[in-house]
Amino acid sequence: MTATHIDQVRERLEQRGTACPLEEVMELCPELTWNQVFLAIDYLSRTGQVRVTMDVGKTYTVQAYRPVAAVATTAA
Numbered sequence: 001m002t003a004t005h006i007d008q009v010r011e012r013l014e015q016r017g018t019a020c021p022l023e024e025v026m027e028l029c030p031e032l033t034w035n036q037v038f039l040a041i042d043y044l045s046r047t048g049q050v051r052v053t054m055d056v057g058k059t060y061t062v063q064a065y066r067p068v069a070a071v072a073t074t075a076a
Contacts, residue, residue, distance in 0.1 A: 005032055005036045005037075005039075005040050006040045006043055006044060008029055008031075008032065008040070009025065009028075009029055009032070009037055009040035009041060009044065010040070010044055010049055010050070010064060012025070012028040012029055013025065013028070013050060013062060013063065013064035014064045016028065016064075018063065019051075019053075019061045019062065019063035020061065020062060020063070021059050021060065021061055021062075022041070022052075022059075022060040022061070022062055025037055025041065025062055041062055044064075048065065049064065049065055050062055050063060050064050050065060051063050051065060
């Protein structure tokens with residue numbers, strides 16, 4: 001897996017701005033395989049760049065974290 005796959009997934013999640021089911025992340029990145037998206041989300045989750053949660057219906061949801069500096073800049 002290359003850094004570009006990770007960057008693509010992270011950027012698409014940041015552009016979306018809200019949490020979305022894992023299956024929808026696949027739709028955000030149609031040029032990537034399921035494995036590429038899954039490995040990118042795994043890496044991004046382990047490095048604290050996205051949050052992965054599971055709801056009551058056992059659906060995994062993914063959301064990008066906005067950098068703290070970006071939050072402070074937009075709030076000012």
